[in-house]
Amino acid sequence: MSDTKAVNKALFDYLLWLGDNSLILGHRLSEWCGHGPILEEDIAITNIALDLIGLSRLYYTYAGELEGKGRSEDDLAYLRDVMDFKNSILAEQLNGDFANTIMRQFLFTAFSYHLQNAMLTSTNEQLRAIAEKAIKETTYHLRHCSDWIIRLGDGTEESHKRVQDAVDNLWMLTDDLFEPMESDKLLIAEKIAPEMGAIRKQWDATIKQVLDEATIKTPEPSYMMKSGRKGIHTEHLGFLLAEMQFMQRAYPGAKW
Amino acid sequence: MATKEQILDYLQEVFDPEVPVLSVVDLGIVRKIEIDAEGTHITITPTYTGCPAMNVIEEDIRAKMKEKGISSFDIKTILSPAWTTDWISEEGKQKLKDYGIAPPEKSSPDKGLLSNHAKVLKCPRCGSMNTEMKSFFGSTACKSLYVCNDCKEPFDYFKCL
Numbered sequence: 001m002s003d004t005k006a007v008n009k010a011l012f013d014y015l016l017w018l019g020d021n022s023l024i025l026g027h028r029l030s031e032w033c034g035h036g037p038i039l040e041e042d043i044a045i046t047n048i049a050l051d052l053i054g055l056s057r058l059y060y061t062y063a064g065e066l067e068g069k070g071r072s073e074d075d076l077a078y079l080r081d082v083m084d085f086k087n088s089i090l091a092e093q094l095n096g097d098f099a100n101t102i103m104r105q106f107l108f109t110a111f112s113y114h115l116q117n118a119m120l121t122s123t124n125e126q127l128r129a130i131a132e133k134a135i136k137e138t139t140y141h142l143r144h145c146s147d148w149i150i151r152l153g154d155g156t157e158e159s160h161k162r163v164q165d166a167v168d169n170l171w172m173l174t175d176d177l178f179e180p181m182e183s184d185k186l187l188i189a190e191k192i193a194p195e196m197g198a199i200r201k202q203w204d205a206t207i208k209q210v211l212d213e214a215t216i217k218t219p220e221p222s223y224m225m226k227s228g229r230k231g232i233h234t235e236h237l238g239f240l241l242a243e244m245q246f247m248q249r250a251y252p253g254a255k256w
Numbered sequence: 257m258a259t260k261e262q263i264l265d266y267l268q269e270v271f272d273p274e275v276p277v278l279s280v281v282d283l284g285i286v287r288k289i290e291i292d293a294e295g296t297h298i299t300i301t302p303t304y305t306g307c308p309a310m311n312v313i314e315e316d317i318r319a320k321m322k323e324k325g326i327s328s329f330d331i332k333t334i335l336s337p338a339w340t341t342d343w344i345s346e347e348g349k350q351k352l353k354d355y356g357i358a359p360p361e362k363s364s365p366d367k368g369l370l371s372n373h374a375k376v377l378k379c380p381r382c383g384s385m386n387t388e389m390k391s392f393f394g395s396t397a398c399k400s401l402y403v404c405n406d407c408k409e410p411f412d413y414f415k416c417l
Contacts, residue, residue, distance in 0.1 A: 040391030040401060047306075047393040054306025058335070129336035133305055136338060136417050137397075144392050 007190060010183035011124070012066050013086065014193055016076065017181075017229055019059030020087035023077055024237070025108055026052030027244050028095060037098050044144060048105075051137045058130050078248040082238045083231040090173040091228075092237040096166070099152055099159065103166035106145040106210065111177045113138045114202040118194035127192065146210045153214025164216050175224035178203075258326055263289050263296055266324050270316045273309050274396050275414075277355045280313060284343025287334060295328030296321070301339045303417070304397040341398075341416050353380050358402065358413040379404035380411055389413075 029049035036042025060073035090108055095101045116138055119131035152159040178196045187193035211218050227233070247254055258266075267286055268279045280286050280300070288299035298317065302310045314331055321329050341360035344352070349359035358380045379387050384406035392415075394401040399412040 040393070043395065043401075044391055044393035047397045050306035050308065050397055051304060052306070054302075054304065058305060125336075129334075129338075133302075133335045133338040136340075137304060140392060140415075 006183075007186050007192070008066055010181075010186045011192060012063050013181060013183055014187055015059045015063035015066070017086040019056040019063060019076065020085045021091050021108070021112070022052045022059065023056035024085070024087040024240065025091040025105075026050070026056060027240060028091070028093075029101070029105070031095055032101065041098075045101075048141050048144070051141065055130070055134050055137075058133070062126050062130070074248075078245045082233055082241060085233065085237060085241070086229045086231060087233075087237075088173070088176045088179075088228040089225060089234050089237075090170065090177060092233060092240060093170065093173065094236055097162060099162035100166040100169070102145050102148045102152070103163060103170055105141070106149050107167075107170060107174055107207070108177070109138060109142045109145055110206040110210075111199070111203050113142045114199045114206070115194070117202075118199060121191075122193065123191045142206075149210050149216070150214045153211070153216040160215065163214065167211065167216060168219055171219040172222060172224055176226045176228050179226045179229055181229055257291065258296070258324070260289050260291060262324075263291070263298070263326070266320055266326075267298075267317065270313070270320050273312045273316070274398075275352070275355070275357065277351045278344070278348050280317065282345050282348030282351065284345065284348075285313070285339060295330070296326055297330055297332065299332045299334055301334050301337075303339050307397060339417065341414060344414070352414055356380050356411055357399065358411060360414045360416045375413075377402060377413055379407060379409070381409050382407040387411075 026049045029045050029052065032042065032045045033049075034042065036045055056077070057073045060076040064071040064073060064076060088108070090104060093100075093104055095104075113135070116131045116135045119127055120135065122128045122131065149163060153163040154160070178200050180196050184193060184196075188195055208218055264281060264286075267281050267289075270280045272278045272280065272283055275283075283303070285300050285303060286298065287301050288297075290297040290299075300314070300317070310333075314333075317331055344360065352359040358377050361375060361377075375389075376385060377387050378385055379402075382404060384404055386405040387402050388405060389400060389402050390410070391401040393399075394412050398414060398417070400415045401410060402413050403410045
């Protein structure tokens with residue numbers, strides 16, 4: 001048995017990573033509110049944003065309890081700076097056109113789906129309960145974006161090109177999703193968190209299956225940026241936080 | 257002191273703010289009511305993680321308990337087992353239908369994971385089976401948007417979870 005304190009610290013970091021991924025991507029999606037290409041899609045994207053933000057609340061609340069310093073979900077979301085955020089750099093990327101948003105969503109959601117599936121057997125009761133809850137929603141999200149990738153990829157020449165461009169542009173950020181921390185080893189040993197290798201294989205298969213059906217070429221392996229979990233982000237995250245955290249920065253402690 | 261049955265009756269008067277024909281009991285989000293020396297303990301579970309109605313529901317339960325003179329009570333939220341539309345009572349499903357929302361069809365996964373083949377549903381207004389899905393995600397996270405090709409009315413479907 002590893003010592004509990006070290007495991008708890010590792011789990012705290014792991015929860016922040018999960019929560020940050022969910023919050024940052026959820027916030028990005030919320031930027032589509034009122035700008036969706038069609039009304040139904042505007043509603044769909046904002047619904048998914050809501051699910052993601054809701055999920056981040058569960059991770060943050062648990063992280064705060066585990067840390068035991070009295071930090072709430074709001075403290076963790078609004079009172080940390082760029083370098084403290086551990087989300088994947090994929091999640092923070094700009095929305096771009098609709099094809100780019102949907103591709104970012106698909107690459108992330110396929111990852112999230114397989115990760116949550118693996119966490120259904122975590123030895124940690126709370127992580128398991130969150131996964132049990134989240135997997136149902138994530139299944140709907142995955143269907144939604146897979147469907148769009150296929151519809152647009154196997155659509156018109158223009159839509160095909162946009163989807164292919166999107167995956168070509170985002171591909172270099174995908175390894176970052178799987179980048180483990182040294183401290184994850186403690187969690188894996190305790191069977192709290194799954195090994196990334198297996199998740200990666202499942203992700204590869206899902207991505208290939210959908211891209212093939214969409215007549216989109218899966219990009220060749222190339223240079224990969226991997227730094228999100230270490231707190232090294234692209235320039236976009238700072239701007240996102242400046243907007244998302246504005247209220248708490250301008251009016252510290254403001255409440256609804 | 258109120259009995260479990262009374263508390264349950266009171267909770268029947270607390271409605272989902274987004275689907276105001278369903279009580280929190282019909283919806284299946286009240287998981288447990290316990291009464292001991294310290295008071296009444298109510299356990300609820302969220303429908304969707306991001307459901308904005310959950311906070312309101314908790315406040316509404318609080319207000320209802322106070323209105324009924326229950327002073328010592330607490331509300332606990334649990335995540336597991338995860339809420340499923342199978343917990344919506346038969347009465348609740350009928351109320352949904354009368355309200356114009358197609359109730360969830362029994363048992364969860366509607367379709368294949370990566371494909372988007374929609375369920376064939378009966379129009380809650382005219383009963384026609386000639387309906388089609390317009391969007392997976394409807395006016396709230398828990399609903400999909402359908403349209404009836406016969407009576408031409410759009411309708412919500414409370415999707416399976």
